[in-house]
Amino acid sequence: MKLSLNWIKKYADLPADLTMAKLSYDLTMSTVEVEDAVSLADNLAGLVVGRILTVEPHPDADKLRVCTVDVGDPAPSTIVCGGVNLAPAQLVAVAKPGAWVKWHGEGDPVEIKPAKLRGVMSFGMICASGEIGLAELFPTTRHSEIMDLSDFEVKPGTPLAEALGLDDIILEIDNKSMTNRPDLWGHYGMARELAAIYKCPLKPIEAAEFTGMTEELKVEIKDTERCARYAGLVIENIKNVPSPFELKSLIWRVGMRPINLPVDITNYVMLATGQPTHGFDRKHIAGGIYVRRAYEGEKLQLLDGETLDLTTEDLVIADEKSPVGLAGVMGGKLDSILDDTTELILEVANFEALGIRRTSQRFDVRTEASARYEKSLDPQRVDDAVAIAVEAFKKYFPEMRITAHTDVYPRPLERARVEVDLGFLRRRLGKDISSEEIVGILSLLGFKTEVCGGSLLVEAPSWRSTGDISLPDDILEEVARLMGYENFEFSPPTVVLDRAVNQRVLDMERAIREYLAFRCNMQEVFTYPWIEDEFVAAAGADTEEMLELSTPPAPDEAKLRSTLVPGLLKAVSTNIRYFTDFRLFEMTQVFFNRNFHSVSEAAAEAGELLPEMARHLGGAFVGGDARQLFREAKGVLEYMHRAAQMEPLGFAQLKKPLWADEKLWVNVMKGQEMIGSLALVSPKCAKASGIKRSLAVVFELDVEKLVPLPSRQNEFTHLPEYPLADFDLSIVFDENVAWSEIEAIARKAELVRDVKFIDEYRGAQVGEGRKSVSFRIWVGSDGGTLTSEQIENVSKQVVKKIGKKFGGDVRGAQ
Template sequence: MKLSLSWIKDYVNIPEDADLKKLAYDLTMSTVEVEDVEDLARRFDNMLVGVIEKIEPHPNADKLRVCKVDIGGGEIKDIVCGGINLKEGMRVAVSCPGAVVRWHGEGEPVVIKNSKLRGVESYGMICASDEIGLGELFPAEQEAEILDLSAFDVPAGTSLADALDMNDILLEIDNKSMTNRPDLWGHYGIAREIAALYDLPLKEIKPFETDVQSDFRVEIEAPDRCTRYIGVEMSGVSVKPSPYKMQNRIWKAGMRPINALVDITNYVMLAVGNPTHAFDADNITDHIVVRHASEGEKLLLLNDNELTLCDDDLVITDSEGPVALAGVMGGAKDSILPKTERVILEVANFEAAGIRRTALRYDTRTEASSRYEKAIDPERCDQALALSMYYFSELYPELKVTGFCDNYVKKLERAQIDVSLTWLEKRLGKHLTDNEIRGKLEKLGFEVQIDGDNMHVTAPTWRSTGDISIKDDVMEEVARMYGYDNFDATAFTTSFTGAINQKDKSLVRNIKEYLAIRCGMQEVYTYPWMNDVFVNAVLQNTDGILRLSTPPAPELGYIRSSLLPNLCEAVAKNERYFNDFSIFEEAQVFFDKNYTSVYDETESLPEQRRHIGAAFASSVKDINSLFREAKGVLEYMPRYTHMEAYEFRKEEKPVWADNVVWLNIYLGDEKIGDMGLVAKKVSMECGIKNVSVMLFELDATKLKPLKSRTNKFTHLAEYPETDYDISMLFDADASWHDIYDAVMGKKKASALLKDASFVDEYRGKQIPSGKKSVTIRLTIGSDEKTLTSQEIENAANQVMKKLGKKMNAELRTQ
């Protein structure tokens, strides 16, 4: 939000010699974050008002003319210009050498220098409005039209900043820092804060009073969505330009002046923060009704968007139907028109959550909706009304108020809070006297009653719409008014009853470190939305997947319910540069479960979980190696990250996986993930052409960290250990899990057996049909001595004998 300091001074008398840096700092430390302080006049350095004394044709160019321009101090300069509206005696904006402009309002800024144009010396430049950043304040009716300043009665040589009232300071406020402060969304609210900070008097906006009697009325059929609606019917108005001062201030605040009737409503909103709206009274039939829209009802907005409304929308209507989308935008048919002579002024208060839902539903966020959705207090309507009627009366001396109705269905209850002074002192860490505390709060409009240790605080109306609700809010008010930088840094006293160990949080961190450091994988971050191409290829079914109402692109409509589509997209993008890589991601996924929001019962939220997914891509490894790499990463993960072990089963093939190479991952009886080779068809649909891809995905919310570390210290072997390979024939469907369990299960095949590991398997001509050869590497050793060759042979034979007995295996002889 942009604020004009000269406008703020209408309400609080800030000294002319005030230190602006200190003002910005004090506001930032106490109230809102001031992002920038701009001296607006600096935009117009080396620019002045010139008067064209004479116009001569350019000797070498038909479309250019040579103007003799009085730039003050008796100096007449030749300036070459191609403006189509030049005339002698015209006041113009002259950019002298050193000024910064944009040619024709486009491109990068350039510094003006003395130059020759088609052989004629030219001093500076006569400017169009968009070339000096004033296109919205002085819109040109046609191309190559020079800014005509003849209406400004200033002598030649006057600086442009002085002539156009640009000697002002603009404060750039970070909107996020005042989301919970609806009272600050206007110049008057900031003026109130400055007055409190520096103990300055705040100018009161006197209320509007009228004794008009008429049959004009406003009905509110949705009192839960509209607490107050003031309607003022007026005649004697017309569509004309507003005074330059009003236009200038609207422009400084970042809006565009339009005409006097519309400008008054925008000016008042920027002044006090309460939006207003004006209807053409001749197009309002009967009286105004505020109600819920009917399902399917139509409304054409001022921006020419036709809406099909739903019953959650609030509308302003007459007897013929909707004339405005309440709190968001007026309708095209009934707002200010070129021939408007009678108006109905709306000054209203609407329920914040409903306005926010409607603005988001139709992607129509306006200056009005941005303020209403912050929860404006209904008492502020009085300020908006008073200021509106003041300017209507000033701009239209013939104005007559022909109708007035103030329908205030529910008075605002001011927040009341009891605060213990002992508690307050303990929280502040500083003793403040009762008078100091009372003084700080009363400057902000609070009413304070102190009885012993109890302080009863009544918040002002503009702070009672949710901003001030608990005693901690009162503490914050006292602290910020005292000044956060005035508190001494002191060591706080606390006692630790035990270490806080969030094992579930540590587990996710451990998994990421394991994948990145021990497994050498690269972590990636993808957007929360998914591309339709990869959704259709990988997931193949969009049931239960949430779709964004306003996606960043048409093909990016789905929000992720799985990490695999985005991982496949990452593989497709990277296979052009790498032929062997592995990536992983830990991120949030969303499911359409319609959980009710704890903040608003009318809103629902999706179920959210954390998933861990990975992709192993290679064009240099065979499928077996790629599968073992992925499975090895998963198998060792529980050990290195200290969580309960899961197991692999073949129960339900993932839709994206190869028919053979896949596994499900189970923790107990619950499936928590899948792994497998991406099917060839899926790879082609994803645009993955040069690499084979193994994927896995785990539901991280289901993983269970161990209650304590289960690692045990084991001495390094004191005596040599021997690796002994055996190759045996097994049934073709025998799994390594069963083989390992037979060798290293509860009862090992040999007491000398330390470990067994898989080497490879083979199927070929030398292997009988229905069989496969598996090579197993046995680690044999003793803790007491060095084994003899015979003892090693005996241990290996015991293993082969047990495998033969349990799995019908036999030693491979060829």
């Protein structure tokens, strides 16, 4: 937000010796962050007002003229110019040598130097408004039109900033630092704050007086929850004419574009007080003003030309026939100030912040008015806005008359009241400050304070009573910032070292992250908790299990995740555009639309409930070989318990996920309980997710079900005294026989020490629906080295057991 220092000084008598560096520092330390302080005069350095004495044709250029110009120097300056509206006695803006301008208003600024133009020396430049950043104040109607200052009564040589009244400082305030301070969204509010900081007088805004009203303006608020106050004035004898330069300059310098005098007055009131106002053409309002919810199917064309399909959630300003404005956001195009407007209804109203924010987001319409309303303005500010508006209309339209004034105020503001213990303030401030000092500081800010024994009863002013002040800590902050944070001595915190707490669950989660990142070469990702509908549908997620946001970041991102799979699919789809082979994982919160609970009794009474939540772990392996990816992912999960010191995981095929391939899937088990799934993403799901040219294997499991072990359970095992022997087997099985079942049978054979999977083969040699599984077996004995006959017997025993169980055919043995 931009603020004019000269405008602020109209309300607050700031110290004469106050520098911009000092003001910026003090305001930043106590209230809001000042990002910059820009001098408009510095931007116009080297520019002066000149009077053209003569205009002669250029001897060698038809479009150029040779001018002699009085710029306040002892002798006139010769300047070559291509302006189409040059005339003797005309006052113009002249850039003397050394000034910086933009040629034709484009590109980077260039320095003006004496130069020969087509054979004639030129000592300066007669400027167009766009070349010196003043195009909105002095709009042009023709190409190469120079800025005409003949309406200004100034002497040649006067600095341009002084001649135009632009010797001002513009403060640029960080909006985020004042989100919770709606009272500062206007020049008067900031002047009030500076008056408190520097203990200087603040000019009060005198209330407007209304006498001799000749008609009645009907105003009815049908939704008092969404509109706390509505004041309307009928103003006659006005015209839609350009604003005088004084008013245009005020609103231009703080970032708004001048439009016409009635509209500029409404913007002036908003910039002065922070209270938005709006004008309706009186002739286009049928009957009275009604503040109501829109009816289903109603439409409204806004000032910017966009036509909205309204819903019953939208608050509108309507007459007896139809909506004429979107409350708190923007007026209607057909009923606002028009070219032939001679009388208007001035709206000064207070709307509920949350409703304005939702409407603005739903239609993606952000305005200066909505930005202020959604900060929770206090209804009492309406009085200040009405007073300044009446004063401005009287000043710029001396013949105007106010024929009606209606003020409907169904929900008067209750000022915030806080009781705070003096001992609490002194302990937290670290200073033995007296109650008189505290009362004095708070009174500077408009607070009323009563000392009751060891406590203070504090009543906040109206402009601080819309949510900003509610706790003793808020009063503490007010006292501390006015005292100056830089005036508090550093006091190191007292640190008490207690016995370390062994948090095994947190240690396990960290170990899982480190295992996946460092040992498994996976990249950790962090995704938003809301997910797009297309990925929800692609994963086949249960939407009834999902919570929906009341104000989503986008219409198709309203659902909160109850599973990590949609987010992983989006991450794969995004990254696959740049990489064809990668691994990623995420461990984070998921939310379920069930088992709601509150964190406290007070929260339960207020209806603040939390849904069931859990931590899930998900991962994705992307590449070109489906079975290799599946084995890699399964191996990662199989050995995770060793790295994370937790109970081991198992695998079984119980329930296929909807997003999984028909054949390559498995459920993740902890004992007999299913806690997740691992599978190749099916072609249908991959296509719906935009996953092309690569395959993806995804897993997800419930971290809440993982059980950390209290300590490592290491067992001592002797190294074998006699060498182990190994042999390989290749056996053909039906397609549906799992390796885990084969391994379990092989390990039960006598003298078998270990079994490892090697490979599997599918093809014409083994037949349709069959696969050849190759694996290696290690055998040994504590009694001595095994003979070839013993090894052969073990091999036959393994083949027999497997054949009896699964009917496998041996392809070969070694």
